[in-house]
Amino acid sequence: MATIGLRDLYRAPITIGTSGAEEYGTPVRMAKAISAELSVEVAEAILYADDGADEVVKEFVSGEITLNVNDLLPADLAALLGQKQDTDKVVYGSDSDEAPYTAIGFRAKKAGGTYKYIWLYKVKFAIPDENYTTKGDSIEFTTPEIVGQFIKRSDGLWKAEHVAEPTNSVARLGSLPFVSLTTRAVNRISKGGTAGSLFRLPALFCYERN
Helix, strand or coil: CCECCCEEEEEEEEEECCCCCEEECCCEECCCEEEEEEEEEEEEEEEEECCEEEEEEEEEEEEEEEEEECCCCHHHHHHHHCCEECCCCCEECCCCCCCCCEEEEEEEEECCCCEEEEEEEEEEECCCCCCCCCCCCCCCCCCCEEEEEECCCCCCCCEEEEEECCCCCEEEECCEEEEECCHHHHHHHCCCCCCCCECCEHHHHEECCC
8 A cells, every 4th residue: 555654763772781682772753754775685596407597595784874854953953963962052073083883763644544553673873964045026935955874783684664553552652652562563573582672562653653
């Protein structure tokens, strides 16, 4: 079924736990989403036998996501690019910045009222290009884009997606209300694990209502 929208863009910080697995912090809502373009690179091998192709293997290598948003807030730039932000909320870019890996999530409305929920587990963003244009007689909007590369995490997973209707079950995550998917849906996507892993906590497969 076709998608007819895009909204609720989130980022979640990643740390490496004592076991070496990725652990995720509280998701933070970013600016309003305009578009999200994903492209994937795969490695392909073909086995030939008896003068013909006998077997084809395709394996995920990496991918690229291009986010177009209505604004790139200083806090988002600091979090995505590893830049420093002072107490006055001024963000400084320096030659020592190192972009961290971040999880990126969003949802897309589908015809019929359901939503496709998507998380990319491990993304690293590059410094975005900037474009400024003086105001003329006509109104032209300039919106920023930021490009990231996503890869597999330590257990081989690189993406999770689920199609569902938002429920009325509200989970509290900090002071923000989130509508969670059912625990069964989360467990179906998860393969178990400890708190702090995306989709191993129901609240991390959630989005704000409306």
